Amino acid sequence: MAGDNLFAIIGMLRAELPEISDETWDRLKRAFSEHAGGTRPYVPAHKKRVHLDTLAALGEEADAQQIAKVLGVTVRRAQQLKRLR
Numbered sequence: 001m002a003g004d005n006l007f008a009i010i011g012m013l014r015a016e017l018p019e020i021s022d023e024t025w026d027r028l029k030r031a032f033s034e035h036a037g038g039t040r041p042y043v044p045a046h047k048k049r050v051h052l053d054t055l056a057a058l059g060e061e062a063d064a065q066q067i068a069k070v071l072g073v074t075v076r077r078a079q080q081l082k083r084l085r
Contacts, residue, residue: 006032051081060085 007029014025051071058067067078 048081048084052084055081055085 010025010029010032014020051073054071055062055067058070062070062082064075064078064082067073067082068075071078071081073081
């Protein structure tokens with residue numbers, strides 16, 4: 001999901017939980033908007049998840065240089081991500 005958006009996630013949850021009233025969902029969205037000052041709240045997991053999925057596809061034999069080139073990150077960041085596997 002490129003550009004994870006909290007309101008898109010709430011929409012998915014809303015579709016899966018029809019027993020929760022529309023009023024409750026509207027209150028939840030309003031509370032998030034007020035807390036975030038009218039901006040989209042930051043959801044940090046997406047980029048790391050994509051990188052980890054790409055790492056899995058590259059396999060264990062890929063070195064930090066190859067990983068950095070494919071992901072467009074520094075070699076140091078590639079080493080950190082490789083350790084997370």
